Amino acid sequence: MSTGVSVVAALVLAAVTLTHLAMLFLNVAPPNAVTARYGERIDAYVQPEFGQDWKLFAPNPLQRNEVVLARVRTGDENGGHRTSAWMNLTARDIGEIRGSLAPSHVHQNMLRRAWDSYVATHGTSDRDTGVRAELATAYLKRVALQRIGREWRGRRIVALQVGARFTMVPHPWRPAQGTGPGAVSHRTLPWWPVTDRDHEGL
Structure with missing residues:
Protein backbone atom coordinates (compact mmCIF):
# COMPACT_ATOMS: atom_id res chain seq x y z
CA MET A 1 0.00 0.00 0.00
CA GLN A 47 4.39 36.66 -12.94
CA PRO A 48 5.35 38.01 -10.52
CA GLU A 49 6.90 35.24 -8.40
CA PHE A 50 8.82 33.43 -11.17
CA GLY A 51 9.40 36.32 -13.56
CA GLN A 52 12.46 36.24 -15.80
CA ASP A 53 14.46 39.30 -16.86
CA TRP A 54 15.68 37.89 -20.16
CA LYS A 55 14.46 36.20 -23.31
CA LEU A 56 15.83 32.92 -24.61
CA PHE A 57 18.61 33.49 -27.20
CA ALA A 58 18.23 37.28 -26.87
CA PRO A 59 19.32 38.67 -23.49
CA ASN A 60 18.01 42.16 -22.79
CA PRO A 61 20.16 43.77 -20.07
CA LEU A 62 18.83 46.71 -18.10
CA GLN A 63 19.50 50.05 -19.76
CA ARG A 64 19.01 52.11 -16.63
CA ASN A 65 19.79 51.82 -12.94
CA GLU A 66 16.67 51.65 -10.81
CA VAL A 67 16.51 52.58 -7.15
CA VAL A 68 13.28 51.76 -5.29
CA LEU A 69 12.47 54.08 -2.39
CA ALA A 70 9.77 54.11 0.26
CA ARG A 71 8.52 56.30 3.06
CA VAL A 72 5.91 55.65 5.71
CA ARG A 73 3.33 57.54 7.70
CA THR A 74 2.88 56.57 11.32
CA GLY A 75 0.03 57.13 13.72
CA ASP A 76 -0.40 57.29 17.48
CA GLU A 77 -3.28 56.84 19.90
CA ASN A 78 -4.05 60.56 19.86
CA GLY A 79 -4.53 60.64 16.10
CA GLY A 80 -1.22 62.32 15.35
CA HIS A 81 0.72 61.43 12.22
CA ARG A 82 4.35 61.64 11.21
CA THR A 83 5.94 61.08 7.81
CA SER A 84 9.37 59.51 7.53
CA ALA A 85 12.14 60.52 5.16
CA TRP A 86 12.58 58.46 1.99
CA MET A 87 14.32 55.12 2.64
CA ASN A 88 16.49 53.57 -0.08
CA LEU A 89 15.28 49.94 -0.18
CA THR A 90 17.56 49.04 -3.09
CA ALA A 91 20.63 50.23 -1.17
CA ARG A 92 19.62 48.02 1.77
CA ASP A 93 19.45 44.96 -0.48
CA ILE A 94 22.81 45.76 -2.08
CA GLY A 95 24.32 46.31 1.38
CA GLU A 96 23.33 42.78 2.40
CA ILE A 97 25.01 41.36 -0.72
CA ARG A 98 28.34 43.19 -0.46
CA GLY A 99 30.93 41.49 1.69
CA SER A 100 28.94 38.27 1.89
CA LEU A 101 30.80 35.03 1.25
CA ALA A 102 27.66 33.58 -0.38
CA PRO A 103 25.81 36.60 -1.82
CA SER A 104 22.24 36.20 -2.98
CA HIS A 105 20.32 38.44 -5.34
CA VAL A 106 16.95 37.03 -4.27
CA HIS A 107 15.83 40.08 -2.29
CA GLN A 108 17.26 42.57 -4.77
CA ASN A 109 15.55 40.86 -7.70
CA MET A 110 12.32 40.50 -5.73
CA LEU A 111 12.15 44.24 -5.12
CA ARG A 112 12.95 45.12 -8.73
CA ARG A 113 10.51 42.53 -10.09
CA ALA A 114 7.80 43.86 -7.78
CA TRP A 115 8.37 47.37 -9.17
CA ASP A 116 8.46 46.13 -12.78
CA SER A 117 5.23 44.15 -12.29
CA TYR A 118 3.49 47.24 -10.95
CA VAL A 119 4.62 49.40 -13.87
CA ALA A 120 3.69 46.70 -16.41
CA THR A 121 0.12 46.46 -15.08
CA HIS A 122 -0.49 50.15 -14.38
CA GLY A 123 1.42 52.07 -17.04
CA THR A 124 1.52 55.71 -15.99
CA SER A 125 -2.04 55.88 -14.64
CA ASP A 126 -1.49 54.36 -11.16
CA ARG A 127 -5.05 53.00 -11.38
CA ASP A 128 -5.91 49.33 -10.97
CA THR A 129 -7.14 48.02 -14.32
CA GLY A 130 -7.84 44.40 -13.40
CA VAL A 131 -6.99 41.49 -11.15
CA ARG A 132 -3.31 41.43 -12.16
CA ALA A 133 -3.00 45.14 -11.37
CA GLU A 134 -4.44 44.58 -7.89
CA LEU A 135 -2.04 41.68 -7.31
CA ALA A 136 0.93 43.75 -8.49
CA THR A 137 -0.02 46.56 -6.09
CA ALA A 138 -0.37 44.19 -3.15
CA TYR A 139 2.89 42.45 -4.06
CA LEU A 140 4.91 45.69 -4.21
CA LYS A 141 3.37 46.90 -0.95
CA ARG A 142 4.18 43.65 0.87
CA VAL A 143 7.76 43.52 -0.48
CA ALA A 144 8.36 47.07 0.79
CA LEU A 145 6.77 46.34 4.17
CA GLN A 146 8.84 43.17 4.47
CA ARG A 147 11.95 45.37 4.49
CA ILE A 148 10.59 48.12 6.74
CA GLY A 149 8.54 46.19 9.32
CA ARG A 150 5.37 47.04 11.23
CA GLU A 151 6.77 50.07 13.03
CA TRP A 152 9.00 53.03 12.32
CA ARG A 153 10.82 54.56 15.30
CA GLY A 154 8.48 52.79 17.69
CA ARG A 155 5.28 54.03 16.04
CA ARG A 156 2.78 51.94 14.08
CA ILE A 157 2.88 52.32 10.29
CA VAL A 158 -0.52 53.33 8.89
CA ALA A 159 0.41 54.27 5.30
CA LEU A 160 3.13 53.58 2.76
CA GLN A 161 4.36 55.40 -0.32
CA VAL A 162 6.73 53.86 -2.85
CA GLY A 163 8.77 55.67 -5.47
CA ALA A 164 11.73 55.08 -7.74
CA ARG A 165 14.69 56.95 -9.18
CA PHE A 166 16.07 56.03 -12.61
CA THR A 167 19.50 56.82 -14.04
CA MET A 168 20.16 56.01 -17.69
CA VAL A 169 23.20 53.82 -18.39
CA PRO A 170 25.38 54.95 -21.33
CA HIS A 171 25.29 52.64 -24.34
CA PRO A 172 28.68 50.92 -24.81
CA TRP A 173 29.11 51.70 -28.53
CA ARG A 174 26.28 53.96 -29.65
CA PRO A 175 25.80 57.67 -28.91
CA ALA A 176 22.87 58.47 -26.67
CA GLN A 177 19.58 59.50 -28.25
CA GLY A 178 16.90 61.42 -26.41
CA THR A 179 17.50 61.16 -22.69
CA GLY A 180 21.26 61.05 -22.29
CA PRO A 181 23.33 58.84 -20.02
CA GLY A 182 23.38 60.03 -16.44
CA ALA A 183 19.96 61.67 -16.78
CA VAL A 184 17.84 61.08 -13.69
CA SER A 185 14.06 60.74 -13.57
CA HIS A 186 11.64 59.94 -10.75
CA ARG A 187 8.26 58.35 -10.25
CA THR A 188 6.22 58.53 -7.05
CA LEU A 189 3.21 56.31 -6.43
CA PRO A 190 0.15 57.29 -4.37
CA TRP A 191 -0.06 56.70 -0.63
CA TRP A 192 -1.44 53.26 0.29
CA PRO A 193 -3.11 52.51 3.63
CA VAL A 194 -1.42 49.78 5.67
CA THR A 195 -3.39 47.31 7.81
CA ASP A 196 -2.48 44.21 9.81
CA ARG A 197 -3.56 42.10 6.82
CA ASP A 198 -0.71 43.55 4.75
CA HIS A 199 1.78 42.02 7.19
CA GLU A 200 0.32 38.51 7.20
CA GLY A 201 2.96 35.92 6.38
CA LEU A 202 5.84 38.42 6.30
Whole structure:
Protein backbone atom coordinates (compact mmCIF):
# COMPACT_ATOMS: atom_id res chain seq x y z
CA MET A 1 0.00 0.00 0.00
CA SER A 2 2.75 2.44 0.97
CA THR A 3 4.71 1.61 -2.19
CA GLY A 4 1.69 2.43 -4.36
CA VAL A 5 1.20 5.74 -2.56
CA SER A 6 4.89 6.58 -3.00
CA VAL A 7 4.71 5.88 -6.72
CA VAL A 8 1.63 8.07 -7.12
CA ALA A 9 3.23 10.87 -5.10
CA ALA A 10 6.40 10.65 -7.21
CA LEU A 11 4.38 10.82 -10.44
CA VAL A 12 2.40 13.82 -9.22
CA LEU A 13 5.60 15.59 -8.15
CA ALA A 14 7.22 14.86 -11.51
CA ALA A 15 4.17 16.17 -13.38
CA VAL A 16 4.10 19.38 -11.33
CA THR A 17 7.83 19.91 -11.83
CA LEU A 18 7.63 19.36 -15.60
CA THR A 19 4.64 21.71 -15.88
CA HIS A 20 6.47 24.40 -13.92
CA LEU A 21 9.61 24.09 -16.07
CA ALA A 22 7.53 24.13 -19.25
CA MET A 23 5.80 27.34 -18.14
CA LEU A 24 9.13 29.03 -17.42
CA PHE A 25 10.57 27.88 -20.73
CA LEU A 26 7.57 29.11 -22.73
CA ASN A 27 7.69 32.44 -20.88
CA VAL A 28 11.24 33.17 -22.10
CA ALA A 29 11.03 31.39 -25.46
CA PRO A 30 10.64 33.32 -28.73
CA PRO A 31 7.04 33.76 -29.96
CA ASN A 32 5.52 30.49 -31.14
CA ALA A 33 2.16 28.80 -31.68
CA VAL A 34 1.82 27.79 -28.02
CA THR A 35 2.60 31.24 -26.61
CA ALA A 36 0.35 32.87 -29.21
CA ARG A 37 -2.59 30.81 -27.96
CA TYR A 38 -1.82 30.49 -24.23
CA GLY A 39 0.42 33.51 -23.67
CA GLU A 40 -1.89 35.19 -21.13
CA ARG A 41 -2.22 32.02 -19.04
CA ILE A 42 1.52 31.42 -19.11
CA ASP A 43 2.24 35.01 -18.12
CA ALA A 44 -0.34 34.87 -15.32
CA TYR A 45 1.35 31.77 -13.90
CA VAL A 46 4.91 33.08 -14.13
CA GLN A 47 4.39 36.66 -12.94
CA PRO A 48 5.35 38.01 -10.52
CA GLU A 49 6.90 35.24 -8.40
CA PHE A 50 8.82 33.43 -11.17
CA GLY A 51 9.40 36.32 -13.56
CA GLN A 52 12.46 36.24 -15.80
CA ASP A 53 14.46 39.30 -16.86
CA TRP A 54 15.68 37.89 -20.16
CA LYS A 55 14.46 36.20 -23.31
CA LEU A 56 15.83 32.92 -24.61
CA PHE A 57 18.61 33.49 -27.20
CA ALA A 58 18.23 37.28 -26.87
CA PRO A 59 19.32 38.67 -23.49
CA ASN A 60 18.01 42.16 -22.79
CA PRO A 61 20.16 43.77 -20.07
CA LEU A 62 18.83 46.71 -18.10
CA GLN A 63 19.50 50.05 -19.76
CA ARG A 64 19.01 52.11 -16.63
CA ASN A 65 19.79 51.82 -12.94
CA GLU A 66 16.67 51.65 -10.81
CA VAL A 67 16.51 52.58 -7.15
CA VAL A 68 13.28 51.76 -5.29
CA LEU A 69 12.47 54.08 -2.39
CA ALA A 70 9.77 54.11 0.26
CA ARG A 71 8.52 56.30 3.06
CA VAL A 72 5.91 55.65 5.71
CA ARG A 73 3.33 57.54 7.70
CA THR A 74 2.88 56.57 11.32
CA GLY A 75 0.03 57.13 13.72
CA ASP A 76 -0.40 57.29 17.48
CA GLU A 77 -3.28 56.84 19.90
CA ASN A 78 -4.05 60.56 19.86
CA GLY A 79 -4.53 60.64 16.10
CA GLY A 80 -1.22 62.32 15.35
CA HIS A 81 0.72 61.43 12.22
CA ARG A 82 4.35 61.64 11.21
CA THR A 83 5.94 61.08 7.81
CA SER A 84 9.37 59.51 7.53
CA ALA A 85 12.14 60.52 5.16
CA TRP A 86 12.58 58.46 1.99
CA MET A 87 14.32 55.12 2.64
CA ASN A 88 16.49 53.57 -0.08
CA LEU A 89 15.28 49.94 -0.18
CA THR A 90 17.56 49.04 -3.09
CA ALA A 91 20.63 50.23 -1.17
CA ARG A 92 19.62 48.02 1.77
CA ASP A 93 19.45 44.96 -0.48
CA ILE A 94 22.81 45.76 -2.08
CA GLY A 95 24.32 46.31 1.38
CA GLU A 96 23.33 42.78 2.40
CA ILE A 97 25.01 41.36 -0.72
CA ARG A 98 28.34 43.19 -0.46
CA GLY A 99 30.93 41.49 1.69
CA SER A 100 28.94 38.27 1.89
CA LEU A 101 30.80 35.03 1.25
CA ALA A 102 27.66 33.58 -0.38
CA PRO A 103 25.81 36.60 -1.82
CA SER A 104 22.24 36.20 -2.98
CA HIS A 105 20.32 38.44 -5.34
CA VAL A 106 16.95 37.03 -4.27
CA HIS A 107 15.83 40.08 -2.29
CA GLN A 108 17.26 42.57 -4.77
CA ASN A 109 15.55 40.86 -7.70
CA MET A 110 12.32 40.50 -5.73
CA LEU A 111 12.15 44.24 -5.12
CA ARG A 112 12.95 45.12 -8.73
CA ARG A 113 10.51 42.53 -10.09
CA ALA A 114 7.80 43.86 -7.78
CA TRP A 115 8.37 47.37 -9.17
CA ASP A 116 8.46 46.13 -12.78
CA SER A 117 5.23 44.15 -12.29
CA TYR A 118 3.49 47.24 -10.95
CA VAL A 119 4.62 49.40 -13.87
CA ALA A 120 3.69 46.70 -16.41
CA THR A 121 0.12 46.46 -15.08
CA HIS A 122 -0.49 50.15 -14.38
CA GLY A 123 1.42 52.07 -17.04
CA THR A 124 1.52 55.71 -15.99
CA SER A 125 -2.04 55.88 -14.64
CA ASP A 126 -1.49 54.36 -11.16
CA ARG A 127 -5.05 53.00 -11.38
CA ASP A 128 -5.91 49.33 -10.97
CA THR A 129 -7.14 48.02 -14.32
CA GLY A 130 -7.84 44.40 -13.40
CA VAL A 131 -6.99 41.49 -11.15
CA ARG A 132 -3.31 41.43 -12.16
CA ALA A 133 -3.00 45.14 -11.37
CA GLU A 134 -4.44 44.58 -7.89
CA LEU A 135 -2.04 41.68 -7.31
CA ALA A 136 0.93 43.75 -8.49
CA THR A 137 -0.02 46.56 -6.09
CA ALA A 138 -0.37 44.19 -3.15
CA TYR A 139 2.89 42.45 -4.06
CA LEU A 140 4.91 45.69 -4.21
CA LYS A 141 3.37 46.90 -0.95
CA ARG A 142 4.18 43.65 0.87
CA VAL A 143 7.76 43.52 -0.48
CA ALA A 144 8.36 47.07 0.79
CA LEU A 145 6.77 46.34 4.17
CA GLN A 146 8.84 43.17 4.47
CA ARG A 147 11.95 45.37 4.49
CA ILE A 148 10.59 48.12 6.74
CA GLY A 149 8.54 46.19 9.32
CA ARG A 150 5.37 47.04 11.23
CA GLU A 151 6.77 50.07 13.03
CA TRP A 152 9.00 53.03 12.32
CA ARG A 153 10.82 54.56 15.30
CA GLY A 154 8.48 52.79 17.69
CA ARG A 155 5.28 54.03 16.04
CA ARG A 156 2.78 51.94 14.08
CA ILE A 157 2.88 52.32 10.29
CA VAL A 158 -0.52 53.33 8.89
CA ALA A 159 0.41 54.27 5.30
CA LEU A 160 3.13 53.58 2.76
CA GLN A 161 4.36 55.40 -0.32
CA VAL A 162 6.73 53.86 -2.85
CA GLY A 163 8.77 55.67 -5.47
CA ALA A 164 11.73 55.08 -7.74
CA ARG A 165 14.69 56.95 -9.18
CA PHE A 166 16.07 56.03 -12.61
CA THR A 167 19.50 56.82 -14.04
CA MET A 168 20.16 56.01 -17.69
CA VAL A 169 23.20 53.82 -18.39
CA PRO A 170 25.38 54.95 -21.33
CA HIS A 171 25.29 52.64 -24.34
CA PRO A 172 28.68 50.92 -24.81
CA TRP A 173 29.11 51.70 -28.53
CA ARG A 174 26.28 53.96 -29.65
CA PRO A 175 25.80 57.67 -28.91
CA ALA A 176 22.87 58.47 -26.67
CA GLN A 177 19.58 59.50 -28.25
CA GLY A 178 16.90 61.42 -26.41
CA THR A 179 17.50 61.16 -22.69
CA GLY A 180 21.26 61.05 -22.29
CA PRO A 181 23.33 58.84 -20.02
CA GLY A 182 23.38 60.03 -16.44
CA ALA A 183 19.96 61.67 -16.78
CA VAL A 184 17.84 61.08 -13.69
CA SER A 185 14.06 60.74 -13.57
CA HIS A 186 11.64 59.94 -10.75
CA ARG A 187 8.26 58.35 -10.25
CA THR A 188 6.22 58.53 -7.05
CA LEU A 189 3.21 56.31 -6.43
CA PRO A 190 0.15 57.29 -4.37
CA TRP A 191 -0.06 56.70 -0.63
CA TRP A 192 -1.44 53.26 0.29
CA PRO A 193 -3.11 52.51 3.63
CA VAL A 194 -1.42 49.78 5.67
CA THR A 195 -3.39 47.31 7.81
CA ASP A 196 -2.48 44.21 9.81
CA ARG A 197 -3.56 42.10 6.82
CA ASP A 198 -0.71 43.55 4.75
CA HIS A 199 1.78 42.02 7.19
CA GLU A 200 0.32 38.51 7.20
CA GLY A 201 2.96 35.92 6.38
CA LEU A 202 5.84 38.42 6.30
